[in-house]
Amino acid sequence: MNTNIAPFHLAIPVHNLEECRTFYKEILNCEEGRRSDHWVDFNFFGHQLVIHYKAKNKEDIHTNAVDGKSVPVPHFGVVLPWDTFHDLSKTLANKNVDFIIEPYIRFKGQTGEQATMFFLDPAGNALEFKAFKDLNQLFAK
Structure with missing residues (x-):
């Protein structure tokens, strides 16, 4: 597996710039990187995330069923090292983050065994964080 993957850039809409700025920082x-009155850059686990102000959207979150859970679509996130994922999930629980899907293990003992969790930022953007027991199985079938 190539571990020299280039960082991605993702820009997302938020209807409450300061609340989301606080969420991503705290x-x-x-x-935090550069910012203006309408956007803020963040180092999102080695990737560039930019939150841009956009008036609130009234659409409901769409979901797809996965493992009997309602996975929000669209969503974004990162794949973390196994221990980092578990440390982060504890930190988020201690900070009273309301999980859409609480941290759990998928494919336990199988190819692609992974930990995953979903939650929303204050603007309703869905985030998924995951970790693979064996990162070499990230794209395994």
Whole structure:
């Protein structure tokens, strides 16, 4: 597996710039980069995340059933090292993050065994964080 993957850039809409700025800085501990009155850059686990102000959207979150759970679509996130995932999930629970899907293990003892969790930022953007027991199985069938 290639571990020299280039960082991605993702821009997401938020209807409450300051509340989301606080969330990414204080809840997820992302380092803030450049900013203006309408957007803020963050170091999102080695990737560039930009939150952009956009008036609130009234659409409901769409979900797909996965493992009997309602997975929000769209969503974004990162794959973390196994121990980092578990440390982060404890930190988020201690900070009273309301999980859409609480941390759990998928495919236990099988190819692709992974930990995953879902939650929303204050603007309703769905985030998924996951970790693979064996990162070499990230794309295994």
